[in-house]
Every structure is written in structure tokens, then in C-alpha cells.
Amino acid sequence: MCSMDKDACDFQEQLDIENNSRAVRTHWVLNAPDPPGLGHELVGTIKKTVFPRRNKSSSSFSQKLGSRYAVSLLQGLFPILEWVRNYKATKFRNDLMAGLTLASLSIPQSIGYANLARLDPQYGLYTSVLPPLIYALMGSSREIAIGPVAVVSLLISSMIPKLVDPVSDPIAYRDLVFTSTFFAGVFQAVFGLFRLGFLVDFLSHAASVGFMGGAAIVIGLQQLKGLLGINHFTDKTDVISVAEAVWRSIHHPWSPLNAALGCSFLIFILMARFLGKRNKKLFWLPSISLLLSVILSTLIVFLTRADKHGIKILKHIKGGINPSSAKHLQLNGPNVGAAAKTGLISAIVALAEGIAIGRSFASIRGYHLDGNKEMAAMGFMNIAGSLTSCYVATGSFSRTAVNFSAGCETGVSNIVMAATVFLSLQLFTRLLYYTPTAILASIILSALPGLIDFNEAYNIWKIDKLDFLACIGAFFGVLFVSVEIGLLAAVTISIGRILLNAIRPGTEVLGKLPGTDVFCSTNQYPMAVKTSGILIIRIHSAFLCFVNANSIKERIMLWVNKEGQGEEEDKKAKSRTQVLILDLSDLMNIDTSGILALEELHNKLVSLGIQSANFVNKIGATSVFLTTVEAVDACVTSKMVNP
Known part of the structure; x- marks a missing residue:
């Protein structure tokens, strides 16, 4: 009995350590440092371009005064000053x-x-x-x-x-x-x-x-x-x-x-x-x-x-x-x-x-x-x-x-x-x-x-x-109109492609590769296995903003509702989906429209009896995970999913 209590205590202690570790890592994500200001960026870009890179043993820019500073500046502007010291007669020949x-x-x-x-x-x-x-x-x-x-x-x-x-x-x-x-x-x-x-x-x-x-x-x-x-x-x-x-x-x-x-x-x-x-x-x-x-x-x-x-x-x-x-x-x-x-x-x-x-x-x-x-x-x-x-x-x-x-x-x-x-x-x-x-x-x-x-x-x-479309646009623009129109066509098509990817980013369902902790697209890797009761969706976008928020929300609901797919298995799968996990590892920024879309998505999922982990203010920081593996394990161990 004591042994069982000891094992239970050890298990609970290990679980607490894992939860604390996860909470610390979550804190890293939610409290990222502010980016540098515009002035600092401009000065830094000029320094990186003009001055050559130095190893850690070299003194900082603030310590390089007089002749050292001048040499560093000249070597940054004229790279020939660096390699000419090792120039030999064989190279000249x-x-x-x-x-x-x-x-x-x-x-x-x-x-x-x-x-x-x-x-x-x-x-x-x-x-x-x-x-x-x-x-x-x-x-x-x-x-x-x-x-x-x-x-x-x-x-x-x-x-x-x-x-x-x-x-x-x-x-x-x-x-x-x-x-x-x-x-x-x-x-x-x-x-x-x-x-x-x-x-x-x-x-x-x-x-x-x-x-x-x-x-x-x-x-x-x-x-x-x-x-x-x-x-x-x-x-x-x-x-x-x-x-x-x-x-x-x-x-x-x-x-x-x-x-x-x-x-x-x-x-x-x-x-x-x-x-x-x-x-x-x-x-x-x-x-x-x-x-x-x-x-x-x-x-x-x-x-x-x-x-x-x-x-x-x-x-x-x-x-x-x-x-x-x-x-x-x-x-x-x-x-x-x-x-x-x-x-x-x-x-x-x-x-x-x-x-x-x-x-x-x-x-x-x-x-x-x-x-x-x-x-x-x-x-x-x-x-x-x-x-x-x-x-x-x-x-x-x-x-x-x-x-x-x-x-x-x-x-x-x-x-x-x-x-x-x-x-x-x-x-x-x-x-x-x-x-x-x-x-x-x-x-x-x-x-x-x-x-x-x-x-x-x-x-x-x-x-x-789509890349080939830009190639053909430039080719025919130069050929049948003018050089500048060909360039304009190429740049326009390239920018249009970027906008299309921003407005309609890709989404895919993820499954776990057998014998690994890797989650990948089930379309690209048919051997990937879906976790019972859990729908994992990856969003391929660095931004969730006013441009694509509604589109992403609608596409997620399409995956949840299985609309447009008339197979009976898909209709049964709808009733089995109990938890939605969003893989936002590509997401770098979100604006108020993105937050509003996530709130609306959360409300729709709750009305369908589906639990979700999509933003901190609604569900708390405990539902934010650094990896898909952690999210799945948390859902299983907390019995959010009924087998």
C-alpha cells in the first residue's frame, strides 16, 4: 500500500514537474521581448553592410576608436583590403x-x-x-x-x-x-x-x-x-x-x-x-x-x-x-x-x-x-x-x-x-x-x-x-508589348501570388507518423495516423489578420463539418470529433480581426460540443502548447477525449 502510494506520489511529482516546465515554456511564448525600434534597425543595417563581421574575441564597435575604427570602416567598404594581404604571385599569374x-x-x-x-x-x-x-x-x-x-x-x-x-x-x-x-x-x-x-x-x-x-x-x-x-x-x-x-x-x-x-x-x-x-x-x-x-x-x-x-x-x-x-x-x-x-x-x-x-x-x-x-x-x-x-x-x-x-x-x-x-x-x-x-x-x-x-x-x-504563370507573363509581356510592360507583368503576377497566399493560406489535417512524435499532412503522407477524437489542423500563414481571418475560420469549419464531402465515413467522423487542435507554429503576428475570428470560431465549436485551444483570453494559458505532441498528450491525459 505504501509502495503504491509512493509510486502514485512519484507519478504526481513527475506530472507536476512536466506541467511546470510546460508553463515556463508557454510563458516564453506569451511574453516575447519587444522588437527593436526603427532607428536602431536603420543604424544596424548600415553597420552590417559597411563593417565586416568580427569574431567574439574582437572588441565592440564602441571600443574601436581612431585607427582601428578607420581600418574596420575601410575593410567594410573595400573588401580588397582583407584578401590582398594573402595575395600571391601564383594567384596573379x-x-x-x-x-x-x-x-x-x-x-x-x-x-x-x-x-x-x-x-x-x-x-x-x-x-x-x-x-x-x-x-x-x-x-x-x-x-x-x-x-x-x-x-x-x-x-x-x-x-x-x-x-x-x-x-x-x-x-x-x-x-x-x-x-x-x-x-x-x-x-x-x-x-x-x-x-x-x-x-x-x-x-x-x-x-x-x-x-x-x-x-x-x-x-x-x-x-x-x-x-x-x-x-x-x-x-x-x-x-x-x-x-x-x-x-x-x-x-x-x-x-x-x-x-x-x-x-x-x-x-x-x-x-x-x-x-x-x-x-x-x-x-x-x-x-x-x-x-x-x-x-x-x-x-x-x-x-x-x-x-x-x-x-x-x-x-x-x-x-x-x-x-x-x-x-x-x-x-x-x-x-x-x-x-x-x-x-x-x-x-x-x-x-x-x-x-x-x-x-x-x-x-x-x-x-x-x-x-x-x-x-x-x-x-x-x-x-x-x-x-x-x-x-x-x-x-x-x-x-x-x-x-x-x-x-x-x-x-x-x-x-x-x-x-x-x-x-x-x-x-x-x-x-x-x-x-x-x-x-x-x-x-x-x-x-x-x-x-x-x-x-x-x-x-x-x-x-x-503559379510560378510558371509569372514566367510566361514576363515572356509574353516583353515579346508582344515592351520590356517595361514585361517586367511589370512579372512583378504584378508575383505580388498577386503573394497576396493570394496571404488571403487564402493553406490548411491541412495532420496525423502522427507511426513510431515517431512527428505530425505531418495526411495528404502528403497517407501512412500518418489520426488520433481518435482529435482533429489537428495546421494553418500555413505567418499572419492572422483582417485579410485572411474570415477565410481561415471558414476553412477550419469546413474541416470540422466535413462539408462538400458526401461520404458516409466523413459524416460519422463529424460526431467523433471532440477536440480541435490548431497548429499555429507558422503564426508570427495576429491583429484584432484575427482575435475576433478566433472568438467566433471558439463559440461555434462550443455550440457543437467541441473543445478548442485557440487563444489565451478565452481558455487560459494552460491550453497553449509549444508542440503538437504536447497538445495531443495533454488532451489524452486530461481525458478531454473519450475513446
Whole structure:
């Protein structure tokens, strides 16, 4: 008898300990500390972006005065100061070869992309000099290659001509491009310093795939003008207008020699790329093929005087040091708003492309890339670029892949590339006088297949149909309307999807996996067993607020009442449901509408004879549990459920 009393006492003592422990854990949940204020958040975000992370042994920011504080600040702004101390001659040798290989690709591409942006060729070369140098000092990616890219060039050539005609007033057009570049840099720097990278994330991966694919097709159609030597063409960027311009050009003079020259070298470039992919030792062949194409085609035109027979050539390219363009920025006037809009869109697209490229190669090398520091670095390089006759620069996938394959070790490869382009501007621009424009079209066309990713689009379709809708929306928006409408469609669909998930969050019935304490969806795991008399519902929402409170309440009652299911077993199950457990482990915030909805739900459940644990004020803190296992055990041990 004493033994039985002792066992009962021990059991009761253990039960009291468990209840006290549960009460303490419940107290943690119900009395969480207040979040930091807005001012503290802003100061903290700038510190995290500017200052490098320190280990626990390092002194705090308040103790770092004088030289230590200055060193910490400089290392945060210029990551090169950290890794340059361990830089060795072997690394420089690899960076030198990678930079020279990169320059052989950058020079012809930069000229071609400037032509796509409807700027003089030298501005593409200028953009491959100063921005890469600044990024090498401030950026943290070891592989990314900086310079002009096709998609941003298309953006500029599609938006700025609506304000100023680049043919009738090329000076005003150029100045607006510099102004848009300045705004793009400002937006990027602000995004990085205040850790606003989530704004760029509205252009989701699926939307980027669709946008890049549509832009690639539009760019390809536009290059038919240079490839075929068409004189009359459209300034619009939608596929219908471009196709009509190509059709109309059949009845106008065009140059068969121009087409033959351009197509021949396009085939040569594509064959070199094919061989480079088949044999990794020939990684240099695709990049050198572009420079060889420019040299050979220029020699052919010069020796045969083909420019006298219909071959269009570049003619004069201005060389020298990047001239200052600070006085050309139009920061007041009727077009400043439109220039800021173009800068914002260009900033987002450039960041989305550049950071995605940098992170993909950083993951291969096994190091982390800080997105906010990348934004700040790209912002400052574009601000400086706008003051030195450059337009928007970012990371290029094709050039980064070449840089990586060439064995680059650090950002010094960007410095070598920039120095090589600078020397070319000083010494070799006069030799490009006879370079045919068809070669520029061939170079751009050869880079477009890398922008169209059918496999990724198919994967998006298989994984998430709503995500695929954003992909298709961006693709057709760019293809049939304009670049900015395509972007707007993609962002709108992505935001619409977020709102749909917020308004109609998912709910699912949970069951216990046999032999474990894990509760999971009975739809996803059919072997999960429901606890007799207990209905467990998980709500997939971080917020219970005015937007979704009624929807969640109605869906919970549907599960309780088994409405819409005509099976007899479901009707019997209704009478067996005695306890409702809500798994709110995803819930982070609740407003007054959410509380009111829970009160109404509680009253309905009480009228049906069902007990619930849904909010503290109605039922007390003893019915709040940290895990589903604790909630089920409490219901069983307290005999809330009758077997």
C-alpha cells in the first residue's frame, strides 16, 4: 500500500514537474521581448553592410576608436583590403591569364552592346574600364565579370528613345543615358546600404527566366537590321513591330554581302563555342573567336574595300581616357522623372542578373556572397560610371563563365581586363574603322542562346504552376508589348501570388507518423495516423489578420463539418470529433480581426460540443502548447477525449 502510494506520489511529482516546465515554456511564448525600434534597425543595417563581421574575441564597435575604427570602416567598404594581404604571385599569374582572356571577349561585346543601346561604340568600351576597377575594390565576388550586358542595353534603347530621338538628337539621348545610369547607381547603393534587397526579389527567379527569354528573342530580331544591312527599321521593341519591319525591308534595298559576311562569322563563332563546350581545354576558343572575327572581318573589308559595295562599317571610334560626363547629367528639367524611372528599372534588372550570377559561381567555389554589399558596390560603380561617360554596368553571365573557366582567383582579373581595354582605347581604336556592323550583330546573336533556358522553364512548370504563370507573363509581356510592360507583368503576377497566399493560406489535417512524435499532412503522407477524437489542423500563414481571418475560420469549419464531402465515413467522423487542435507554429503576428475570428470560431465549436485551444483570453494559458505532441498528450491525459 505504501509502495503504491509512493509510486502514485512519484507519478504526481513527475506530472507536476512536466506541467511546470510546460508553463515556463508557454510563458516564453506569451511574453516575447519587444522588437527593436526603427532607428536602431536603420543604424544596424548600415553597420552590417559597411563593417565586416568580427569574431567574439574582437572588441565592440564602441571600443574601436581612431585607427582601428578607420581600418574596420575601410575593410567594410573595400573588401580588397582583407584578401590582398594573402595575395600571391601564383594567384596573379592565374588572374593575368583570366583577365587577358576576358578582355578578348569584352572588347567586341562592349562595342556590340553599345550599338544595341544606340550609343557610339566607345561608350561600351568606357563601361568596361572604370566600373570593373571600382567593383574589384568594393565587390566581394571573385569570379563576376563587370561590363555592359545585352538586357540592360535593350532596356535603355527601348525606354530612352521615347523621350529623345537618338538619331535626330544623339547628344541629348546620350546625356539622358548618363542621367539614368546615375539614378540606377543611387538606387542600387541605397538598396545595399539599407539592406533593401527584398525589393529586387520581387523579380523572382521564374520571372527572370521569362524576362530573359523574351528579351533574347527581341534582341535577336533587332539584330537582323545589322546582320542583313537593312536601312529602314523600327524603333519599337515588341516582336510584332520588329517582324513587320523585317517584312517591309524585303521591298527595300538591303545588302546580300552584309548578310553573307555576318552569317559566315556567326557560324564560325557558334562552332568555336560548340568546340569549347566539348573540350574543356579549349575554354579560351569561344572568347578568342569573337576577337578573331573582328580582326578578320576588318581585314577583309579593308583589303577588298567592301564598304564601297554595301558593307556597313563602324567608321570612327573615339579613343582616349574616359571623359568626364558630370556636366551632362540632367538632374532637373522635364525628363528627370522619366530618367529616374529608367534608372530604377535598370537598377533592379542589373542587380537581379548580377547577384544571381555572382551567387551561382560563389556556391561552386564554396563561399558566401553578401547580397547587400554587392548592391552597394554595384551602386557606387554605376554612380562613378555615370560621371565618366559610362552607362549601366553589371555582371555578365557569358564573361563570368569565361573568367571562371580561365582560372581566375580574385577580382584582379577585372583589373587586368579593364587595363587591357584601356590600352585598346589608347592604341587600337583607329584600327577598328573598317569593322563591319554585321560582325557586331553576329557577336550579340551568338550570346543570346545562353539567355533562353527552356529546361529551367520546364522545371518551373513541373514544380509550381503559379510560378510558371509569372514566367510566361514576363515572356509574353516583353515579346508582344515592351520590356517595361514585361517586367511589370512579372512583378504584378508575383505580388498577386503573394497576396493570394496571404488571403487564402493553406490548411491541412495532420496525423502522427507511426513510431515517431512527428505530425505531418495526411495528404502528403497517407501512412500518418489520426488520433481518435482529435482533429489537428495546421494553418500555413505567418499572419492572422483582417485579410485572411474570415477565410481561415471558414476553412477550419469546413474541416470540422466535413462539408462538400458526401461520404458516409466523413459524416460519422463529424460526431467523433471532440477536440480541435490548431497548429499555429507558422503564426508570427495576429491583429484584432484575427482575435475576433478566433472568438467566433471558439463559440461555434462550443455550440457543437467541441473543445478548442485557440487563444489565451478565452481558455487560459494552460491550453497553449509549444508542440503538437504536447497538445495531443495533454488532451489524452486530461481525458478531454473519450475513446
